[in-house]
Amino acid sequence: MIIRDRPNFLKIFFLLQGSIVPKILPQILIVGVLSALVMFVHFHWPHFLPIYDGGPFALLGIAISVFLSFRNSACYERWWEGRKQWGALVHASRNLARQTAILPPQDRQHLLNLACAFSHALVHHLRPGQEEAEKVSAFLSREETELWQKSRFPPDLIVRLMGSKLAGLHRQGIIGDIPYQMLDRTIGDIAGVLAACERIRSTPIPFPYMLLLNRTAFLFCLCIPFGFAHTLGWATPFPTMLIAYTFFGLDKVGDELEDPFSMHDNGLPLSFLAKVIELNIREALGEENLPPLPAAQGYILR
Numbered sequence: 001m002i003i004r005d006r007p008n009f010l011k012i013f014f015l016l017q018g019s020i021v022p023k024i025l026p027q028i029l030i031v032g033v034l035s036a037l038v039m040f041v042h043f044h045w046p047h048f049l050p051i052y053d054g055g056p057f058a059l060l061g062i063a064i065s066v067f068l069s070f071r072n073s074a075c076y077e078r079w080w081e082g083r084k085q086w087g088a089l090v091h092a093s094r095n096l097a098r099q100t101a102i103l104p105p106q107d108r109q110h111l112l113n114l115a116c117a118f119s120h121a122l123v124h125h126l127r128p129g130q131e132e133a134e135k136v137s138a139f140l141s142r143e144e145t146e147l148w149q150k151s152r153f154p155p156d157l158i159v160r161l162m163g164s165k166l167a168g169l170h171r172q173g174i175i176g177d178i179p180y181q182m183l184d185r186t187i188g189d190i191a192g193v194l195a196a197c198e199r200i201r202s203t204p205i206p207f208p209y210m211l212l213l214n215r216t217a218f219l220f221c222l223c224i225p226f227g228f229a230h231t232l233g234w235a236t237p238f239p240t241m242l243i244a245y246t247f248f249g250l251d252k253v254g255d256e257l258e259d260p261f262s263m264h265d266n267g268l269p270l271s272f273l274a275k276v277i278e279l280n281i282r283e284a285l286g287e288e289n290l291p292p293l294p295a296a297q298g299y300i301l302r
Contacts, residue, residue, distance in 0.1 A: 001269045004299040024248040031221045031244040035237035038225040043234075057220070057227035061243070064217055068250045071205065071213060075257035078200055079268070082260035085196045086273045089119065092189040093277045097284035099183055104174065111165055112281045113139040115190070118158040119274040121148065122194060125155050126201060126261040126270060135274075159191045197261070205258055217247045269301040 021028075041048055093115050100108045117139035124132035136154075137145045144161060151157040166187065170180040221244040225236050232239060256266045272294050279290050294301070 001267065001301050002265055002299055003296040003301045020249045020252050021245070024245070024252050027218070027221075027248045028241050028244045031224075032237045032241045034222060035225040035240045038229050039234055039236055042229045057224060060220055064213075064220055064247065067213055068217070068247065068254070071209070072250055072254045072257070074205055075254040078205075079257040079260040079266075082197065082200050082268050085193050085200075086268065086270065089122070089190065089193040090273065090277055090280070092186055092193065093119065094280055094284075096183070096186045096190075097281050099179075099186060102175065102179055103169065107165070107169060107174070109285055111162060112285060114144075114158055114162045114165065116278045116281050117144075117148075118155055118162070118190060119277040121155045121158055122197065123270045123274045126197060127263055132271065132274075135278075155194050156191070159187065159194065162187050162190075201259075201261055214251060217251060221247060263302070265300055267302075271302045 096115055117136050120132050120135040148154050166183050169175050224240045229236055256264050260268045
């Protein structure tokens, strides 16, 4: 996720980081070259290129804009829901650290270590990486690490380990019914975050909807020069490229927001949020001289 102050009026036109232009530049250039060719034919061989009314193109552009806004709203909702779920995980982890104060120190540390492992395991589950796998292993015993590595659903395994630990404490009489229900409810909240994140990752916006919108927007941008050549003259390539930048840019931004857990610059800072949970729990366990939170590297927070 990009973390930086809003650039001033001059920098905003030349800023490439976070800009969608490099990713859609080929499409913009195609529209610009086609516009120039249309103008060349229009002025040199006008009988090959009849004059078309620009009104229908304007109406079509309005309709496509409405569809793009609906899609981008749906994509942003997915991004925001992912952020809300990770916020809920931070809240549940802090609650667990507070509620486990009634447990014996060794049992409390084991349960909270599993909570730390879960946060990093969820990051690894949503976007696999060796660094996150090592962070998970740091909070698990050797036997738990082997189970985690063999599991087809690693974060869910850790939730089950937390539930088994809690059930064992209840069977031994270390905690009563009410504390058990309270702690089990918090672990259930953590499991709910896992299910919600898996739902977001595995259920994208329906492909036919995206395909229809992409095709329509691309064909519209290719047709614009034919509708405005006689009105704008040789200036036609510039507004058509600007329209192409807007349409293709909105479409590409929607693609990135649709997958909030990916590693692109606009993805959610999952590793940072997992580190927040880890440091919260380690502080609750009484550790001192904790490392600082990760800082943004090049304005990018992962």
